[in-house]
Amino acid sequence: MSGSEEKNGGDTSAQELVDTLFGQREELSVHEKNSRAAHKELPDFLFGRSDEQDALPLSDVSYYEATVIEEDNLKFLAPYIDELSLFETRWGYKKGGETRDEWCRRMEMQAVPVLNELTKVCAEEGLFHPQALYFYVHCTADGETLKILPKNEKDASPELHFPRLANGCCVCDRFKQTESSGACDVAGLIAVNLGKTVSETVKQWQKEERFEEAGLLSGYAAELLKAMTEYAATVMTKEGVCVGPLHFFGTPETCPAKVQSDLLGILPSELIGISFSRSYLMMPEYTALAMLLPR
Numbered sequence: 001m002s003g004s005e006e007k008n009g010g011d012t013s014a015q016e017l018v019d020t021l022f023g024q025r026e027e028l029s030v031h032e033k034n035s036r037a038a039h040k041e042l043p044d045f046l047f048g049r050s051d052e053q054d055a056l057p058l059s060d061v062s063y064y065e066a067t068v069i070e071e072d073n074l075k076f077l078a079p080y081i082d083e084l085s086l087f088e089t090r091w092g093y094k095k096g097g098e099t100r101d102e103w104c105r106r107m108e109m110q111a112v113p114v115l116n117e118l119t120k121v122c123a124e125e126g127l128f129h130p131q132a133l134y135f136y137v138h139c140t141a142d143g144e145t146l147k148i149l150p151k152n153e154k155d156a157s158p159e160l161h162f163p164r165l166a167n168g169c170c171v172c173d174r175f176k177q178t179e180s181s182g183a184c185d186v187a188g189l190i191a192v193n194l195g196k197t198v199s200e201t202v203k204q205w206q207k208e209e210r211f212e213e214a215g216l217l218s219g220y221a222a223e224l225l226k227a228m229t230e231y232a233a234t235v236m237t238k239e240g241v242c243v244g245p246l247h248f249f250g251t252p253e254t255c256p257a258k259v260q261s262d263l264l265g266i267l268p269s270e271l272i273g274i275s276f277s278r279s280y281l282m283m284p285e286y287t288a289l290a291m292l293l294p295r
Contacts, residue, residue, distance in 0.1 A: 080227035090219030129195030131272035141175035188292035199285035244293035
């Protein structure tokens, strides 16, 4: 164990940053790393066969019934936090002309102590209460529109529109089209929130003109929100129902209001304290929606 690791008692070190941020030449998202790990654990029959998801021996899970994940100990989210995004994008520690090792050493001196102290404060004051809810649904695609089939035929069928990208790809391409002999696919809907305390604390610190601290906490919360979403996706991937990529719809500020309304209309989001504000945006502030796609 290095001297810094002994001093920090297992806190993030420069070497860990090198391994985490630059250990592989290939750029991998957190979810891609988790999917590769799941590939080693899950049976071979989940991979390497036809892309038709209905050919997979799906797990015995309940569709249209929510599963809640709740854990106040933030240590379980540590492997899912994107330190590069946190340090460089959220906190503004930009890489200059330095090498990757030089940048990581600078992060150990400048950013890592801040992260460790902030993590300690968050734990002592109970600022985060991460919760996730996931929900398997049947759906089918009609061009660039995804139709989520309701549990009961009399209910309305929410529709999500995914524009085709410049490269010609569209999220709906992963799903069976409506005219495919009545077949449908399965998708996993995810709702995540970090509780009200963190947003209240950010506002209180701003009121007290502790702007730098408020900015650090807000950036950390934004990355924790994504980390909780990735964690929920990993749990679902191990269940073997949806083993495709994670599509992140975003937070109240970035996710289209209609998507929020449609998804929260079928998700029992009240189970983890998510509701709508008077401006029809999700609450609490640090809330996000995502979808785990078929293979």
